[in-house]
Amino acid sequence: MSLSYILETIISGILFGGIYALLSAGFSLTWGTMKVLNISHAVFAVLGSYIAYWFFVKGGIDPILSLPLLALILFFVGGIVYRLVIRPVTKAKDVVMASMVATFGVAIVVENVMSYFWRPDPRILKPPYTGTSFFIGEMAISKGPLIGFILAILAIALLYLFLSHTYTGKGVQATWQNPIGAALVGINPERVSLITFGLSIASAGVAGVAMAFVYAFYPSVQTVWTLFVFLVTIVGGVGNILGAAFAGLTVGFIIGVSAAFLPFVWVNVLLFALLLFILLFKPEGLFGT
């Protein structure tokens, strides 16, 4: 086992980690702010992968070019889900629990609708530029994960800038810090919830495209993606987008290191055992406040 091989695995682990970070950012946002634990988050990422795939295969539109449109579509999908499922659920006594169980339902429905119409076989998104690698010395870095990683980091930065620097974004933050105060200065809480949830789903869709550059996808893969979302969110601390970003990179690093030394199947066992451990002993997350 050469040093360049180990470095290569670690780098690709970190690249994957960046993508997981984006996949989890929106989930962490809705859980931390709206108290909505959206299990169906990852299923909308898979939906994003499929939409980009159809644009590419049927329309010949490059996945990166179709990205803005895709984000818009998923924002509206998020809005619809918010109106139909999330808003009624937020009136429950225990919002986290009720939203969790209800969105389990959403995840099952969306997954099986996808598998009913589009068949459950795995697909890959292969624009011409993802198949190749470039070399640094002896290390080969494949371009698929690299492009996915760059996309993910840009999207997280955009999400963060939106929340901290625009008027609407500040309104979103204000509402979650003090709902009554925000309402008093004229911020509509209903609209803020809708925007928060829509943004979260849109970011999931973009993450789905980034994931599709790296992995094959099929409707039921959402369960695995959900586990990664949990992992990153719990490590990063709930409701913390930058925490999710750092947690994603950390998880990626751990994946990289363990993949260099362990057989592939045990990497996941190790990761989920680690998550269980963090849940039990430090549930506020490693980067939590």
Add this chain to the structure above:
Amino acid sequence: MQLLMLVVIVFLFAFPFIRPPLFFLTLLFSVFMYVGLTESWNLMGGYTGYVSLGHVTFFAIGAYTTALFLNRFGISPFATAILGGVFAAMVAALVGYPVLRLKGAYFTISTLLLAVVMQLIFMNWEFVGSSTGLWFKLLPVTMETNRLIFYEVMLALATLITLLVRWVEKSKLGAGLIAIREDEDVAKTIGINAPWLKVQAFILGAFFAGIVGGVYGYYMSYIHPDITFNINTSLLILLMAFFGGCKTWAGPLLGAVILSLANQLIVTFIGAEISRILYGLLLIIVIIFMPNGVIEYIKVPQILRKERTP
């Protein structure tokens, strides 16, 4: 009411002897299995409100225990089903204390992880057959007798579990569990040993699920981590309990009977995907519109009757 229940149970026990088509025995076997699983899940999920997605793990451990005993030592699963329950209970005791310190969604996520980690481990563990699964011999009798035996065993098991859960609900343990659901901190201040009661309920539920799993494995004669550890089973159990109403023993019974019948029929005649889409939709509808389950609507006329006869 009790007389009616007795009549129904006696009828169900006698049912196979009128020689119905085998399809009905298969159908009812799965109904009884879900009754047993949902009732045992409800000890934890319903009374204390700790929603576990790890129930399928205990079920699968039961199935694997009996399968291994049969394959390695040739002991009949009907004799070792209890041991399946004991092993499941041991795993529950081991993970129970740490996991039950978590509350709400954190508890649910950690039980989900438990289910996934256990499935991954069984997938890669040579001793338990890893990803090829385990086959074992059927009973040396005809198909009809085979189905009949399993039908009667599972019916007896489901009845026993339901009666025990009903008894627990009315016992001191049940009262303690319900107090934990209503307000755990207050329950602690009035001297309820919450951690110990929760672990008790968790272990008891796992024990029942393990026994049900033990019989199920023998019935299927083939077990595989993808089938026995399937997280959808946990979700189905959860839906059945929520649909029926998880605050009483009668709710999960009702939910399991209605939904497992519906599920089996839809899977058989229409398709598994449609069935899953429907149960996903139903889960959303139940959470939004009837958080106390259908049992609430059935009780209404009784209350009205009581008020009319003072």
